Amino acid sequence: MRVDVITIFPDYFAPLGLSLVGKARGAGVVDLEVHDLRTWTSDVHRTVDDTPYGGGPGMVMRPEPWGQALDAVGPGTLIVPSPVGKPFTQADAYDLAGLDHLIFACGRYEGIDQRVIDDAAARMPVREISLGDYVLFGGEVAVIVIMEAVTRLLPGVLGNASSLDEESHSAGLLEAPVYTKPAAWRDRDVPAVLRSGDHGRIARWRRDQALLRTAARRPDMMAAYPPASLDKADRKT
Numbered sequence: 001m002r003v004d005v006i007t008i009f010p011d012y013f014a015p016l017g018l019s020l021v022g023k024a025r026g027a028g029v030v031d032l033e034v035h036d037l038r039t040w041t042s043d044v045h046r047t048v049d050d051t052p053y054g055g056g057p058g059m060v061m062r063p064e065p066w067g068q069a070l071d072a073v074g075p076g077t078l079i080v081p082s083p084v085g086k087p088f089t090q091a092d093a094y095d096l097a098g099l100d101h102l103i104f105a106c107g108r109y110e111g112i113d114q115r116v117i118d119d120a121a122a123r124m125p126v127r128e129i130s131l132g133d134y135v136l137f138g139g140e141v142a143v144i145v146i147m148e149a150v151t152r153l154l155p156g157v158l159g160n161a162s163s164l165d166e167e168s169h170s171a172g173l174l175e176a177p178v179y180t181k182p183a184a185w186r187d188r189d190v191p192a193v194l195r196s197g198d199h200g201r202i203a204r205w206r207r208d209q210a211l212l213r214t215a216a217r218r219p220d221m222m223a224a225y226p227p228a229s230l231d232k233a234d235r236k237t
């Protein structure tokens with residue numbers, strides 16, 4: 001997977017060199033390049049913003065640098081993290097993990113001139129994605145989150161790919177509680193079923209716990225369960 005990130009703060013992306021994303025880059029699973037938007041400015045001050053038409057607070061990112069930047073790195077699937085985007089889900093992470101070329105546009109200030117999005121949409125798929133109903137200083141942190149959610153789904157990145165099968169949101173439920181040694185800790189014991197060696201009972205216990213947890217914390221997920229994406233073989237109802 002080829003990934004281009006366009007930002008006015010390239011240093012934000014040093015963390016992508018660490019951990020799994022760094023491993024994926026080292027293994028050639030992800031080819032990541034971070035670009036400074038100011039590369040495509042032409043004035044001495046390397047200006048990327050201006051006052052908003054119609055008035056109002058703050059500044060808007062100018063279309064010219066963005067247009068040239070996207071011409072240079074595209075086409076691909078353009079992803080714009082934004083408070084006005086579609087809520088990002090695990091299903092979206094799987095979708096993006098199946099694509100060949102992702103281009104992330106990191107907005108700042110009050111946002112990017114809308115014509116940049118509209119112009120790009122005439123030449124490539126565009127997805128405005130929101131991580132939640134809150135506002136960040138810019139899209140950079142959201143790109144790091146999306147990159148981690150996507151990269152870990154790529155073949156060969158996770159040491160044990162089967163861990164994807166039971167994790168939260170993969171089958172429409174929250175994951176069951178997990179435990180490790182010691183069997184007793186501060187007068188709290190690991191549930192006996194998990195130490196029984198009876199894999200059938202353990203699977204049923206984990207399923208029940210996942211259903212209980214989801215019902216208690218995410219009635220929205222429960223209402224949508226089982227997800228249409230879950231094929232019949234996986235519907236453990």
Ligand SMILES: NC(=S)c1ccno1
Pocket residue numbers: 081082083129130131132133134135136137138139142
């Ligand atoms: N909620 C998201 S993804 C965002 C991006 C920029 N500000 O908020």
